[in-house]
Amino acid sequence: MAAQVAENLRRVLLDASLALIEAEGLEAFSMREVARRAGVSHQAPYHYFEDREAILAAIVAEGFQELRDRSLGALEGLSEPAKRFTAIGKAYLDFALHNPAHFKLMFRSELVREDKHRDAQACAQGAYDVLVNVADEVAQVSGYEQRTVVVLAWSAVHGLATLMLEGKLTKAVSSGPERVAAAYEAVELLEKLWCDRG
């Protein structure tokens, strides 16, 4: 019972943190504000997380887990490498565009140093593995090196996501709700580029 309550506050803190950064931005995140929102004293979070970085690391870990799950979900039932390639690309962009603050946090390595937070590192690796597998399939059919596909496909999709989230593409890509469609279009072009060579 006590353990359940314990787990409860941990969960409440994580949920409050995510809600906070997604609503007010990452800069608005503070230990004390999270505690306030959870209705506990300013030191209560330290019972579950060693410090500020640790709670952020936990959020990052959950983010990569969810990204992995969604990627795997998007792959379900698809067997053709090209289709699978676009599927994870779209899943990646979907996640980024619908959880901007969470996504950004996952790539702020000064805030969460992965060598100090192995769980976050492991979750990131889990999501990475999905990409590597699909890139391998693509490499088979396209003749590109697997490493090349991983690096450049990830770079393109990640770059597109970040630039859109930072508002740097408002001139070239439609903003508003239809930006997801625009992003999808870009991924489909990447599929052509990488999957049917020659």
Added chain:
Amino acid sequence: MAAQVAENLRRVLLDASLALIEAEGLEAFSMREVARRAGVSHQAPYHYFEDREAILAAIVAEGFQELRDRSLGALEGLSEPAKRFTAIGKAYLDFALHNPAHFKLMFRSELVREDKHRDAQACAQGAYDVLVNVADEVAQVSGYEQRTVVVLAWSAVHGLATLMLEGKLTKAVSSGPERVAAAYEAVELLEKLWCDRG
């Protein structure tokens, strides 16, 4: 004379800021630390910059200016669209890899809101224009839409830069000093992908 001294402190503050974030990371930046390093009181910087965001905006503006200058410099003497394409790609990666903190700051739109800092916005636009021009040339020879080249080429190079800076590609791309060569290699592959279609 007084005006010159005035300009001096402004310059000193900007230089101290840049040195600080490049040496200790963006998180280490604080108004008071900058003042300390410049040898002035903690409020002196407010004489030249309205607030924290304003000094960061000035740094961002200088960053985009330098990026534009380096891009134009890299283009000098090159006339073939494909060569020009790789040249600005390499210039972009060069800048990012050699000025990581500066580069990251330039794409942290929560820290520097461009609608509040038109000078930063204008400098960003200046760098963007260089890309747009080269993308236009590439579009002519490749048959892709100009908008497509802008978006996907920028995304790929920007994504590669950010992922490398965040240490997310250590498994797939060599780290250490030779990572610049690895990044160059990637850009050359992008040239093939975008410039000689079919």
Added chain:
DNA sequence: GGGCCAACTTGACAGTGTCAAGTGAATTCT
């Protein structure tokens, strides 16, 4: 019933950004 431990709370400290109010020298006005 005493000790123990988990799950907190209360209090303090140095650091931060920034508002408000000086200060002293140079410049301008009369």
Added chain:
DNA sequence: AGAATTCACTTGACACTGTCAAGTTGGCCC
């Protein structure tokens, strides 16, 4: 020449932050 103003700062305060240290309270075991 002397007064007023302005410039380029300084000093002091405030609320906020992360985190160390020291309580407090309830339930459990022996």
